[in-house]
Amino acid sequence: MNTSFNQKIKQVLILTLIIFLFCVSLKALYSFLPGILGAVTLYILSRNYYFKMVETKKWKKGRAAAVILFFFTLVLGALIYAGIALLGPKVNQWISDSAEIIAGVRKITSKILDRTGIDLFSESTLKELQTKLTAFVPQLFNATSSLLTNFVLMLFTLYYMLYNGKEIETQLTKLIPLKQKNITLLATETLTVVRANAIGIPLISIIQGVVATIGYMIFGVKDWALWGFLTGLFAFFPVIGTMIIWVPVVIMQYAMGDNWNATAVLIYSIVVTGNVDYLARITILKRMGNIHPMTTVLGVIVGLSLFGFVGLIFGPLLINYIIILAKIYINEFSAKENVE
Structure with a gap:
């Protein structure tokens, strides 16, 4: 009895130490x-x-891992290059001509005020905006350095995860203190949610970006390719994501007096771009994982605050884990299960 009690104390102490060291490492x-x-x-x-x-196919482990790394480097590198190619010139322009940009914003604001009586930006807000534009350079440099560091770390970690994949999965299965059917449930749900969010949501964003770009090009939006890219980027956020881009585009066109095209972009964005999002989510996401839109919305909010951009994938996974763990708790500890 005493030996059993001492053994449990040791177990608790070791487990506490492991959790403490894990938290310290995670913080660092x-x-x-x-x-x-x-x-x-x-x-x-x-x-x-x-x-x-x-x-x-009997490939060597290192060779197979290297081929997969090369593929991901090409795909992700192409996306990063496209973003830099479209945003880079505009960012340089914003940095070098910040005063001119503020003057343009002030002009548009004045026109909107004259026509609608709505003052979008006060003088103090415009001055604050100019200060932020000036401080944008060091922030951009830090963000770029962090992105490159995480990109290299991601590929380095992925190589060894693939190379030692079987061993890692075997050890994880031993460490998880659940019944085998619940471990299988956890693995299946993880695979489903990650695939749906890592493939399905980017695919939906690309579709919306392409559709929005076509509309911007047809209705004479200046820098239509840039605005289309940004629309696709913000389409990661369900429901209101694309509005963050096309609403300012419509306002700018109205402010410049291009009323017909502004109205056309407004109707096109609501009817076509918005419905493409809805149709894509009920077809692509339902087929890939049947992820509830509310899970995606809450997950994106939680994920971005916790993990940054990669939280677009792991945020919904975190919310889904809460649901999965509730099911597992019932499976593990319900009276019916215990009787069986």
Whole structure:
């Protein structure tokens, strides 16, 4: 009895120490968390292909992992390059001509005030905006450095996760103190949610971005490619995401006196771009994982505040885990299960 009690005390102490050291390490690595979570995402997406190459085609583990890393580097590198190519010139213009931009905003604000009586930006707000534009350079440099560091860390971590994939999964299965059916449920739900959010949501965003770009091009929006790219980027946010971009575009066109095109963009964005989002979510996401829109909305809000951009994937996963763990709790500890 005494030996059993001492053994439990040891178990609790060791477990407490492990949790403490894990929390300390997590705090120290917090700025690199996007890279680590990105590696986990890519591992989940590519593990089946990797194991097929190694076990069926008899490739060497290092070679198979290197091929997958090369593929992801090309895809992600192309996306990053496209973003830099579209945003880079505008960012340089904003930095070098911040006073001119503020003058343009002031002019548009004045026109809106004359026509509608609504004052969008006060003088103090415009001065604050100019200060933020001036401080944008060091912030952009820090963000770029962090992005590159996390990108390299993601690829480095992914290589060793693939190389030691079987061993990692076996150890995780041993460490999780649940029944085998609940471990399987956890693994299945993780795979489903990550795939739906890592493939489905970017695919929906690309579709919306392309549709919005076509509308901007047809109705004479200046820098239509840039605004289309930004619309696709903000389409990650369900329901209101694209509005963050097309509403200012419509306001600018009205302010410049291009009333017909402004009205056309407004109608097109509500009827076409908005419905494309709805149709894509009820078809693509339902087929890939049947993720409830509310889970996505709450997950995006939570994920962005916790993990940054990669939180777009892991935020919904975190919300979904709450639901899964509730099911597992019932499976593990309900009276019916215990009787069985």
